[in-house]
Amino acid sequence: MLRDKTVLVTGSDGFIGSHLTEELVRRGYKVRAFTYYNSFNSWGWLDHSEKQIKDQIEVFAGDIRDPHGVKEAMKGCDIALHLASLIAIPYSYHSPDTYVDTNIKGTLNVLQAARELGVSKLVHTSTSEVYGTAQYVPINEEHPLQGQSPYSASKIGADQMVLSFYRSFETPVAIIRPFNTYGPRQSARAVIPTIITQLASGKEKIKLGALSPTRDFNYIKDTISGFISIMNSEKAIGEVINIGSNYEISIGDTAKAIAEVMGKNVEIETDEIRLRPEKSEVERLWADNQKAKELLGWEPSYGGINGFKRGLKETADWFANPGNLSRYKADVYNI
DSSP, X not given: OGGGSEEEEETTTSHHHHHHHHHHHHTTOEEEEEEEOOTTOOOGGGGGSOHHHHTTEEEEEEOTTOHHHHHHHHTTOSEXXXXXXXXXXXXXXXXXXXXXXXXXXXXXXXXXXXXHHTOSEEEEEOOGGGGOSOSSSSBOTTSOOOOOSHHHHHHHHHHHHXXXXXXXXXXXXEEEEEOOEEOTXXXXXXXXXXXXXXXXXXXXXXXXXXXXXEEOOEEHHHHHHHHHHHHHXXXXXXXXXXXXXXXOEEHHHHHHHHHHHHTOOOEEEEOGGGOOOGGGOOOBOOBOOHHHHHHHOOOOXXXXXXXXXXXXXXXXXXXXXXXXXXXXOTTSOOO
């Protein structure tokens, strides 16, 4: 039975990874959480998990860039869910070398360990950013890949490395390609927390980058159910699978929807520092999720405008809690 197996989650200390780790524990899986080693003995967001969940997690602190540590972390694990990566697009303009080391070389380390240790399934986390600006909509898994930022280029490289191991060595891999995930704990550098934290801090005039790009926002609970569906499906091996809501909305309209669910008035001003270089901005993302529906039986629970507003309300309620809001610097632009 799958729940008797041990699951390694890399990046378990991050936004999506912590939610995934908690849900796996709730569902009865044995979980080894690979966190980024630091001298503060911090487990990231897992530090804020309920005690009964924390007590059931085996934590391994290490660095995804270290092949020896990665292999040690994976020993005795049956399944690996690989989420550890650098994800901030603006920081990838600043320090692209670290994205190659973490996202490409780190993924190679995970692949090598999975191959050598005979792991029964490796699920690798991609991103909708690999598609770049949509050439057609909705975007299915056959859409061309376009590296419009060093971040997206590094993720394209990582994805291709994963598929090469499947084709070269029959390593049992699957690639989950989530569209823009949002929810409690998301980094303040992402657009939805940027809007919510500014409004929750009492601002009526908020600073944003470009307002015209569209996104397919995916609530965290839907992304997590996508991970678990792919992990459990034999049909997913060797496949790339979009996890998205199949609903497109602009950044400007997203800000208005957030203001509505928070009962706030909002005035938006463009902050030049938040704008991406023109050819680097992904203007349009809209997921075709038909493959996930057909292969996995997965469907978003927070789809469409009504589902989006439900997800925004849950997210805004979490951020509005003073204990949570105090962890964010609403006045500081974080690349």
